[in-house]
Amino acid sequence: MNPQNLQSVRVLLVEDDLRVARVNRDLLERDPDVHVVGSASTCQQGDALALALKPDLILLDVHLPDGSGLGLLRHWRTNGMTNDVALITAADDEPSIRLALAQGAFDYLIKPFTAARLSELLARHRARRAAANTRHSEARLDQASLDRLLGVTPAPTEPLPRGIDPHTLERVVAALTEAGAALSAEDVGERVGLSRVTAWRYLEHLVRTGLAVLEHQYGQAGRPAKLYRATGAEAQPPLADAPEV
Structure with missing residues (x-):
């Protein structure tokens, strides 16, 4: 990894469907700092390229001609390979998902997925690398440093205003x-079990503290509707719109 350019991401694709591999490559490389350095269609090829190329990020399918991507991930972790690995697969059964996460996959995309979701995966990978780069490899971590490495959003530390319950x-x-x-x-009130006015008060607080952004929806009769979006969804600009993969 080049410490001078933490945005640069070298990616290895392990995908046996050549059409899907080409689409994924095109989506990834719309980001000028993402470079697909290799593509494999089998477990054997993926293992060899991972060792030879040492990519920053590996995007791995589960169903491969000569075995399971989950078995390949287990092999990598057993042998001490710590590259970020994310599953991109049609395997949507809970056991596969749990096993992938238990074996160290940091993300899991179920086909078909959107370009925006792939962009979010890249943003999380970059955030993890940035957090790791701020510490020495043998240094001990405090909780705040570990939370940044895990992508955990810290809770606000300033006292909450009257009428705002932390839970x-x-x-x-x-x-x-x-x-x-x-x-x-x-919408938020229905999801959380609050009245519209109470939900509005909490949402306005989140806007004031920078944890949400306010948008106005025009095109309807009367005053424009107020909509709220979590700021985390805008941390990285999404890739250009594209059909689902």
């Missing part, structure tokens, strides 16, 4: 984050 605030933040899209106060 309710966490639920509102979770509702916005999980939605992945802008929501109205009424």
Whole structure:
């Protein structure tokens, strides 16, 4: 990894469907700092290229002609390979997902996925690398450093204003984050179990503290609708719009 350019990402694709591999390469390389340095269609090829190229990020399929990508991931981890690995696969069964995460995959995309979700994967990888680069490899970590490495968003440390309950605030933040899209106060209230006015008060607090952004939806009769979006969804600009893969 070049310490002078933490945005640069060298990617290895392990995908047996050549059409899908080409589409994924095109999506990835729309980001000028992402470079697909190799592509493999079998476990054997993927293992050899991972050892030879030492990519920053490996995007791995589960179903491969000569075995399972999950077995390949286990082999890498057993042998001390710590590259970031994310699964991109049609395997949507819970055992496969749990096994991949237990074996150290940092993300899991189920086909078909969107360009925006792939962009989010890249953003998380970059954040993990940036956090790792701020420490020495043998240094001990405090909780704040570990949270940055894991991608955990810290809770606000300033005292909350009167009428804002910290547990309710966490639920509102979770509702916005999980939605992945802008929501109205009424939408958030229904998800969290609050009145529209109470949800609006919490959302306005999140906007003031920078944890959410306010958008206006025009085109309808009357005043424009107020929509709220978690700021984490905008941390990295999405890749250009593209059809689902």
